[in-house]
Amino acid sequence: MTFYGPYEDIYKAKWEQAKKRIEDMGITVEYIDYTMFSKAASILYDGPWVAERWKDLGDFVESHPGKVFPVTETILRSGDKPEHTARKVFEAMHQLQEYRMRARHILKDAVLIMPTAGGTFKRDDVRKDPISTNSQMGLYTNHCNLLDMCAIAVPENTADTGIPFGITIFSLSDQEGEILGTAEQFLKTQSIPFAVCGLHKKGFPLESQLTELKASYKESINTAPHYRLYRLDTVPEKPGMVYDDKKGAAIAVEIYELPVVSIGAFLQQVKKPLCIGDVELSDGRIVKGFLCEEYGLANAKEITDIGKYEV
Numbered sequence: 001m002t003f004y005g006p007y008e009d010i011y012k013a014k015w016e017q018a019k020k021r022i023e024d025m026g027i028t029v030e031y032i033d034y035t036m037f038s039k040a041a042s043i044l045y046d047g048p049w050v051a052e053r054w055k056d057l058g059d060f061v062e063s064h065p066g067k068v069f070p071v072t073e074t075i076l077r078s079g080d081k082p083e084h085t086a087r088k089v090f091e092a093m094h095q096l097q098e099y100r101m102r103a104r105h106i107l108k109d110a111v112l113i114m115p116t117a118g119g120t121f122k123r124d125d126v127r128k129d130p131i132s133t134n135s136q137m138g139l140y141t142n143h144c145n146l147l148d149m150c151a152i153a154v155p156e157n158t159a160d161t162g163i164p165f166g167i168t169i170f171s172l173s174d175q176e177g178e179i180l181g182t183a184e185q186f187l188k189t190q191s192i193p194f195a196v197c198g199l200h201k202k203g204f205p206l207e208s209q210l211t212e213l214k215a216s217y218k219e220s221i222n223t224a225p226h227y228r229l230y231r232l233d234t235v236p237e238k239p240g241m242v243y244d245d246k247k248g249a250a251i252a253v254e255i256y257e258l259p260v261v262s263i264g265a266f267l268q269q270v271k272k273p274l275c276i277g278d279v280e281l282s283d284g285r286i287v288k289g290f291l292c293e294e295y296g297l298a299n300a301k302e303i304t305d306i307g308k309y310e311v
Helices: 008-023 035-046 050-063 070-080 086-106 123-128 130-137 176-188 207-211 260-267
Strands: 112-115 149-155 166-172 191-196 216-222 227-232 238-243 252-259 274-280 286-292
Touching: 008 112, 008 176, 035 086, 050 070, 070 130, 123 130, 149 176, 166 176, 176 260, 191 260, 238 274, 252 260
Parallel strands: 191 286
Antiparallel strands: 112 166, 149 166, 191 252, 216 252, 227 238, 238 286, 274 286
């Protein structure tokens, strides 16, 4: 698998996360050689297929000098190269027909899952080399139309607004149900990190509220030094964490991966004075987690000094 651009390591890591989620969906996963699909994709711009675009738009380009975006014009004019002979067109047609037959065999009652893109570029990178950078962006998708396939693109993480990554699910044109069903199941596997500081920790009485909703323990870590911890006057007694950027400390918490589809059911179990809010971790991450409303501290005992709730 090829990744590219200034964020290639991030894209590769997110692809590995997506693969793990796909494998955990309980479906049969088989890894195949992508070469055939890559060769089919190359016909779109590197072969005589671009001559069809020049046939349709060439007269407009010639009669409107300077009106077409220069990069687009360069690509269109490549369709007028003398090497794009009738023989080359028929060779490409026959080769493409073979690829289509092979694709129908490979993807019968199956889907192909690829990164939507193997990377991305900054604007300056594209300005320096627009054709090459745009070509790489289509590395895993340009085969779709030529092989008479359908596809749907879904985000790997719908909450990621920094450097988002997605996967594209392909199948034969008459198997839309396959890609829609797979996309729906994949989105259901998305989870969010959730911080707990008390009875929901591993081995504590309320851990089952998380595990019954398919949440899984990920790591133990401290918060940023901006919180205070209290023993709440509730039944049963539980800790309450409040934000205090002046007299706060780092509090030990555990991070669970909570499936997005389970959030609603989990919220039904959260009882006042506890609430859900943003929790800053020692490494700078902001995650959702348990906090306590101020009114709940009326008869509470501060236990910040021990840094965790002890049964």
